[in-house]
Amino acid sequence: MSSFSPGSARVSRPAEPWLEELDIFVRARYPLLYLVSWEEHRVDAILAELARAHGKALFTWSITRGLRSMGTSRTAPLPEDTRNPIDAMAAIEKLGEPALVVLKDFHPYLEDRGVVRALRELAHFLKSTFTTVILLSPTLLIPVELEKEISVIDVPMPGYNDLLQLLREIVAVVRRTNKATIDLSRDHADQLIKAALGLTMAEAENAFAKAIAHDGKLGPEDIKRIQDEKRQVIRKSGLLEYYPPEESLGNVGGLENLKGWLSQRTAAFGERARQFGLPEPRGLLLLGVQGCGKSLTAKAVSAHWNLPLLRLDMGRIFSGLIGSSEENLRKAIRVAESVAPVVLWVDEIEKGLSGVASSGAGDTGVSARVFGTLLTWLQEKTAPVFVVATANRIDGLPPEVLRKGRFDEIFFIDLPEQAEREAIFRIHLRRRKREPEGFSTEELATLTEGFSGAEIEQVVVAGLYEAFAEDTELAQRHLVRTIQDTFPLSVTMHDEIRRLRDWARGRTRPASSGRTLPQRAT
Numbered sequence: 001m002s003s004f005s006p007g008s009a010r011v012s013r014p015a016e017p018w019l020e021e022l023d024i025f026v027r028a029r030y031p032l033l034y035l036v037s038w039e040e041h042r043v044d045a046i047l048a049e050l051a052r053a054h055g056k057a058l059f060t061w062s063i064t065r066g067l068r069s070m071g072t073s074r075t076a077p078l079p080e081d082t083r084n085p086i087d088a089m090a091a092i093e094k095l096g097e098p099a100l101v102v103l104k105d106f107h108p109y110l111e112d113r114g115v116v117r118a119l120r121e122l123a124h125f126l127k128s129t130f131t132t133v134i135l136l137s138p139t140l141l142i143p144v145e146l147e148k149e150i151s152v153i154d155v156p157m158p159g160y161n162d163l164l165q166l167l168r169e170i171v172a173v174v175r176r177t178n179k180a181t182i183d184l185s186r187d188h189a190d191q192l193i194k195a196a197l198g199l200t201m202a203e204a205e206n207a208f209a210k211a212i213a214h215d216g217k218l219g220p221e222d223i224k225r226i227q228d229e230k231r232q233v234i235r236k237s238g239l240l241e242y243y244p245p246e247e248s249l250g251n252v253g254g255l256e257n258l259k260g261w262l263s264q265r266t267a268a269f270g271e272r273a274r275q276f277g278l279p280e281p282r283g284l285l286l287l288g289v290q291g292c293g294k295s296l297t298a299k300a301v302s303a304h305w306n307l308p309l310l311r312l313d314m315g316r317i318f319s320g321l322i323g324s325s326e327e328n329l330r331k332a333i334r335v336a337e338s339v340a341p342v343v344l345w346v347d348e349i350e351k352g353l354s355g356v357a358s359s360g361a362g363d364t365g366v367s368a369r370v371f372g373t374l375l376t377w378l379q380e381k382t383a384p385v386f387v388v389a390t391a392n393r394i395d396g397l398p399p400e401v402l403r404k405g406r407f408d409e410i411f412f413i414d415l416p417e418q419a420e421r422e423a424i425f426r427i428h429l430r431r432r433k434r435e436p437e438g439f440s441t442e443e444l445a446t447l448t449e450g451f452s453g454a455e456i457e458q459v460v461v462a463g464l465y466e467a468f469a470e471d472t473e474l475a476q477r478h479l480v481r482t483i484q485d486t487f488p489l490s491v492t493m494h495d496e497i498r499r500l501r502d503w504a505r506g507r508t509r510p511a512s513s514g515r516t517l518p519q520r521a522t
């Protein structure tokens with residue numbers, strides 16, 4: 001393996017769609033743009049390059065400094081104090097030279113009617129000039145009066161090449177100052193960069209610096225350290241949870257159709273699949289009875305394809321605890337795309353709608369808009385984010401979710417049948433270090449008709465407690481006894497499960513093989 005050194009890695013820089021879009025907007029003389037990003041520093045550098053490429057002057061405005069020229073070419077002086085947003089608008093109108101003007105953190109002032117009006121008038125004025133005003137904020141807030149005037153671009157998190165560049169710079173500094181050792185093969189550098197995907201430039205820089213400070217070197221053992229750092233950062237956002245690939249498909253009992261579908265697509269994210277003409281897999285909707293393995297499958301998909309898993313909690317998107325729901329979803333999507341290829345598990349997708357309705361916490365307009373954003377993204381996304389959405393309930397699930405083009409397939413996960421229950425017993429006995437051959441799993445499966453996978457797991461756990469209390473080894477009788485003491489959900493939720501099955505018929509594909517939904521008695 002050759003070692004990693006600055007400039008040694010071969011990269012083919014892919015076109016970055018958002019930069020192309022920005023370039024086109026500026027070329028087409030759009031008067032007002034809105035860039036959503038936390039990374040002022042990084043965007044500043046990009047805009048400086050853009051201004052240079054277009055031969056325009058660059059100005060920035062902030063509430064603390066007012067309007068400032070960022071170049072040297074300017075001749076006409078700016079007014080003394082332009083910290084007031086309306087004064088700044090007036091000064092921009094008088095610039096008299098083609099320019100990019102960046103308004104930093106301008107969103108709070110968009111709540112002021114006077115400022116909104118001034119910006120609107122400025123936008124009309126700028127249409128006949130070569131100047132573009134760019135609002136740069138970490139959050140999106142557009143008053144209705146400006147909706148038609150402003151074009152929004154979500155700045156994606158740094159991509160592979162940005163992080164590669166950063167790593168090269170760090171390696172160069174370390175080598176120059178001789179303050180630490182670099183022990184990275186090209187493969188390890190690649191893994192290190194992939195581990196940092198999902199971090200902002202500043203976060204990645206900190207993570208690399210921390211890894212070096214820890215033991216005075218940057219090496220393969222730092223990959224895990226960067227992954228941990230990323231997990232922390234993603235957790236801090238409060239919207240997504242990061243799981244490293246862990247569960248295997250072998251831990252999922254039954255669901256043969258679903259497992260077959262997934263296995264067929266194992267290599268589907270690779271370049272070879274693209275060359276072959278296959279589309280990138282988009283996602284799955286798993287609908288089904290509680291406790292029958294939806295979450296387990298989401299985790300197993302990520303492990304099977306060796307991709308990290310991000311769990312998106314729809315409840316939190318709408319909770320109102322962390323910012324506006326729409327902004328939350330956009331943020332979560334941005335993080336997911338930056339970590340791609342990744343599996344995004346949208347847990348309880350139906351919760352968004354029913355949650356808002358039942359809590360009375362918001363109006364259904366918001367939930368419909370958020371859902372709309374999610375569905376549009378599902379349809380249009382180009383980043384390799386494989387979505388596994390799970391749902392327990394069908395009420396409130398809008399019909400658009402089921403429309404073609406959103407998910408590759410919708411699977412219905414029913415209560416497990418005899419052979420599946422046997423398989424689930426075997427899995428959970430083995431997980432607790434018991435040989436399934438020492439038990440009659442056939443008898444256990446027969447006795448647990450109507451039990452979910454989660455309830456079967458509970459039987460094994462409760463049986464272990466019994467045996468432990470008796471100070472003996474786990475035996476068939478312990479399991480049989482706990483089965484007899486269990487009152488499965490399928491009894492208490494009989495009607496609900498029947499409704500779910502009726503609904504699933506004809507709309508979904510059974511996850512288990514040999515199952516035909518219409519014939520199954522409830």
Ligand SMILES: Nc1ncnc2c1ncn2[C@@H]1O[C@H](COP(=O)(O)OP(=O)(O)OP(=O)(O)O)[C@@H](O)[C@H]1O
Nearest residue numbers: 251252253290291292293294295296424453454457
């Ligand atoms: N098919 C299965 N094979 C093996 N274990 C299973 C299966 N189904 C469920 N289990 C066990 O039950 C646990 C809970 O199941 P899981 O959370 O995947 O169900 P779910 O369908 O997502 O339920 P919910 O809708 O309540 O979230 C799993 O962690 C696993 O241990």
